[in-house]
Amino acid sequence: MNGYVLAAWLSCGGLLTLYALRTLRRERALRRSLSPEDPKWR
């Protein structure tokens, strides 16, 4: 396994995971502070 290959995969995977988690965290934070009305995804 080559160092560069690992670096590329890890950095790319890490970046995307971080962004996904950030979006989910913000979504959960918003949903908790809104009233419990069922969200209709238009």
Next chain:
Amino acid sequence: MRSARVPSSTRATRALGWSALAALAVTTWWGLWVSPPDVVQGQFVRMLYVHPAVATMCYAGFGVCALASVAWLWPRLRSPRWDRLAVAGAEVGSVFCAATLLTGSIWGRASWGVWWTWDARLTLTAILFALSLGYLALRRAIDNPHSRALVSSMVALLMALTVIVDHYATDWFVTLHQGETLLTPDPTVHGWQLATMLVSFLGFGLLFAWMVVHRYRLEVLEERYETEGFAFALQARRAESRDAGTSGRALAPAVPAVGTAAAPAPLRAAPAVEVPVR
């Protein structure tokens, strides 16, 4: 490689999330272990399973943003949906753009020995990344939802035009980047490598879709947060005038239904407690 559990409320996005994870797992497994090293590039070929897919998703993101902006600008089609889709596409696109630059420069370091080359395709992606940062910064700077949507859709169109013209400009620029390996008529990639590459496109494509859906939903929630916050602020403002006790006649303020929100639901603890991280 991705341990994120994918909680989401509706069945469809959960399915989308899990299938994205599955496809990416297969891509990782095939890409790193199963497929043979390339006769020319040796181990570096494994980056082939990340970089092109991520780059394609980057352009897909800005494509979604440009199309949604056109739809928003079209008088008949205008609706907040397009604006939310535009920002979702742009933000996810800029993340993939960052990933593209990252993997691209690592690949450059590996095969050409230098982190950054003034290669046509890299310059174009860098300009696109800078434009997207400008777009996102601009959206954060404008409060009024209507003019924010209007201004950002115009900027998005300008971005798309600039990218298209850049594309031809960079063709005359000396390019070290080897041509489209996959789309060329006789692909120089075959067997395991081709299979892994296709799976990588599938995996990152599903991930891209999943991210856009969630980012879109985040925008919907944010808008509802704004509307509820507004109703809260409206009541506070009205109380201000009643406390001042200025008017002889009782003011009969019919609470106007503002924008899309139905009558604002009863508010629990002051929403300001959980200010969303912008």
Next chain:
Amino acid sequence: MLLSVRLRAVVALAGRYPLLAGADLDVRPGEIVVLRGPNGAGKTSLLRVMAGLVVVAAGEATVLGLDPMVDARALRSQVGLLGHRNGLYDDLTAEQNVLFAARAARRPKQSVPAALARLGLDGRLVSVPAAKLSAGQRRRVALAAMVVREPRLWLLDEPHAGLDAEHRALLDLLLREVAAAGATVVLASHEDGATEALAHRAVTMSGGMVAGGVLDEPLEPPAAKTVPAAPTLRAAPPEVVPGVAEVPSVA
């Protein structure tokens, strides 16, 4: 006679903060209305909504027979707005500022000297760069720029601020003359004294809402109704007096 301004439950936003939280107001052509109220009551926002510069988030607004949200550009060219700031170019002289305002409003250049004289700006003052003028003089140059544009709706935010007694009288005379000529004047002001004598009607604003703004006159008066005499200079037209009486003195 048609109302020149009719606002019903108008809501205007600055981001999420409601500048106006349901304002109602009626103004008739030829009438001078003064808006009173504490800072932050929404007076400036109300003027800007009537000028078609601020988005009406909710409620109905009809100004000079036009809807500010639909035909804003047509409305704006008939409106004159004097905000807290004068809107002058510091490097241009008083005359050049007014000249630019005239040509921008497609008015003849010849009306510029008359407008300047009307505000007591003549002789040396005319060719002094705006930057070197005093606050009162700048105010008068801004007013001259408005005179030269001949708007049908005059919106003034604290017009008397910075003017000495002599020029306040000049301003009052100007506003009365303009109102008598059929234009509509709405001004926001803190000084009760100055505007007491001038205004036909006073309304109070607080918390983004207006008290006593609504006239019981329907928007479309039946044709048979005779056109009420144009409000004479000082004597408040009889049917308006009850409105004024209703407004309690501001604590």
Next chain:
Amino acid sequence: MWRDAVLVAGKDLHIEGRAKVALNQVGPYAVVVLLLFGFAFDQDRPLLVQAAPGLFWMAVLFSGLLAVQRSFTLETADGAVDGLRLSRLEPAGIFLGKAAAVGAQLLVLEALLAAGIVVLFHSELTGAALLAASALVSTAGVSAAGVAYAALSMGLRVRETLLPLLLAPVLAPIVLAATEAWRVALGLSSGDGWRWLGLLGCFAAIYLAGGVLSFGALMEET
């Protein structure tokens, strides 16, 4: 529309004539930027000659940013923007007027900077036709994009820092193409300079058309 453009351009240039900001501040600033570039390359003559077009256009980009910011502080300083919004001037006319004023000032600066690179970087100005043509077209592009984005960020809270961030990537292709065209003109690189001029024309057309169509909305209060 054209009459409005002439009126607005006349007004801006008149103010510039009286205040002389471009001449007294932006001009010297641009020359200092050139000097700094010179120091950065510490008298490595052949490299300086090679880099002269690029440095020239970077200096133009920076001074263009300043000229555009100056052009809109005129309007926002005392709230003259409301006057423009309430006037009968067509937004497209205002846009073309302001762009023309900024463009004129930039052309004067470019002449100054051209003298600068001849003196400081010892480059001889050959191929004058291509030089002038590409300078003219790229100045149109820079001022069009500059004025459009400045109007867009006029009402915003963070406009001083947002404008450069928004404008730099938009102007990057213009600076790139102009540099290439100048390198060909100065004989520093082979290739067809006129094709770069075509590309410059493309960008200038996009930004001018974009500005004319969208300026009404851009001037609205955000």
